[in-house]
Amino acid sequence: MAAGAEDSQIRRAVIERNLVTPDELAAADARRGGRNGAEAPLGQTLLELGYLTRTQLDRLVAGASDDSGSRSVQQIPGYQLIRKVGAGAMAVVYKAKQISLDRIVAIKVLPKRLSANTEFVDRFYKEGKAAAALSHNNIVQAIDVGEAGGFHYFVMEFVEGATVYDELAAGRLYEEKDALRIVRQIADALQHAHERGIIHRDVKPKNIMLTKERVAKLADMGLARATTDVDAALAEAGRAYGTPYYISPEQIRGEVSIDHRADIYSLGSTFYHMMTGKVPFEGPTPSAVMHKHLREALAPPDHLNTKLTAGCAAMIEMMMAKKREERYQSCRELIEDIDRLMRGEQLQYAQHGLDQSTLADLARGAPAPMAPPPRTTTDTSSTTIMLGVGLAVSIVLNIILIVVLMG
Incomplete structure (x- = not known):
């Protein structure tokens, strides 16, 4: 030919x-x-x-047909294939029509080469069940999960648009207000999941989808885990699950007690990338990147993007605190600070001591000067005690000296 x-x-x-x-x-x-x-x-x-x-x-x-192509989806009863929209090492995603309701959906299909791997199959179904347990406008909705013709599939809401990753890859540097709106929506989605005992564990730009109306949707619950699933936590102990550029320190250490604050760190890493155009830490290997998450100080985001307001920079740094006790303790707290910043008010949790002129600049959308370093305060009661002790010691020494001289 x-x-x-x-x-x-x-x-x-x-x-x-x-x-x-x-x-x-x-x-x-x-x-x-x-x-x-x-x-x-x-x-x-x-x-x-x-x-x-x-x-x-x-x-x-x-001229032969391909078993791993469209035929896999055509074998799923009740759905009609339209086109392939994406593929990765773990799954192929198709745009399809749900015939009974005449609506467009997305179908994720596990490759047949992974169907014999019980770990992958179990994780695939856990993703579907985790998504099905959630119902929120900013989370991609689960519709169905099952097996047909030897293929495992997961049917979900179809989102027409791009991901944050797609926009970053195209060279987009987000305006602060646009990024704040997106992060707020994902924080709201995560709060919904956290209240139901589910942690996502893989928040990153690729898993944030954006509709044409800029509605953000959290996707891919493949690593999601219930906080009550002690068996899974123990089985995964000591192993790092997540994406190196955005993973939290406690996930890197494979801690059993990982909680919702890991998602706040990963959302902070994503926020950092959106605001600076760079990932928080870079390295030649995944292990090198993860080591930096554990040990290296974060370059302040407003040093890389001087248009960034001090309040926004403070939020990102608090989200990415290496100790989870120093982060926002819930997405609700984060949302409160985002709302305050959007209104040009003083932050409640990521304190900066901004003066009124700076707040006025924030309200107008103008960049604010970098906040001064935090002042170290001393507990006055402790100071009083120390002075008292010092005075007492001095008196005793003087008495001893007098006694010696008189003797």
Whole structure:
């Protein structure tokens, strides 16, 4: 078969079978055109970019159907496949229609190669159950979970839009008020989960979806865990679960007693990235990054983005305190400070001692000067006691000296 005809066949097949997204196909076309003026074969380019497997490509070239493609979703009763919208190492996500209710949904399918792995399957179903236990406008809603044709699937609300990660990857540096609105919505979603005894454990830009109306949706409950699940906590003890750039220190240490404050740290790391364009800590390896989360001081966000208000910088630093006792103790506290900052008022928890002119600047949206370092205060009662003790010692020494001299 001629190269041009084969490319056309592969292009038509990957579109019809929803094996790649339009963006993936566009990326492949862009790469093909950049090779010394000669176009590389489409199939080979898709393979090199990781959008197709060798088996998929061989079957496409041979004109055969691909078992791991669209057929997996078409076997799920009650749903009609529309197109593939994303893929990762752990799952493929499709846009589909729920026939009974005539509505658009997203279907996450566990690859068949992982179906024999009980750990992955259990985690997949736990994600569905954790999401189903929550009902909040800022959390991607779970619809169904099950198995059909040997494939495990999870049906959820379809969100038309991008993720915070997509926007950061495109070079976006968020305006403070836009970021505050997004973070507030996710904090509200997390508060809802925390009140129901669920911690997310993987808050990061990729897991925050944004609709066209800028409604933020917390997604991917794959690492979520109930705070009452002691068996799971003990089984995971000593192992780090999370994403290195955004993970909390206690998750890195694999502590059994991880609680909702780990999510506050990860949201703070995400907030930091949104406001500075950089992750909080960088390193050549995941372990190097995690070591910095444990040991290295955080570069103040307003040093990297001088437009950042002192109040916003203070919130981020408090969210990312290495000791969880020094963070916001709940997302409700965080929300209160966000609301105060948005109104141009003094923060309740991340104190800065801002004067009235600074508050007025905040209300107008102008950048505030960096807050002075916190002053060290001394307990007056302790000072009084110490002075009293010193005076008593001095008197005793003087009496002893007089006695010695008289003797």
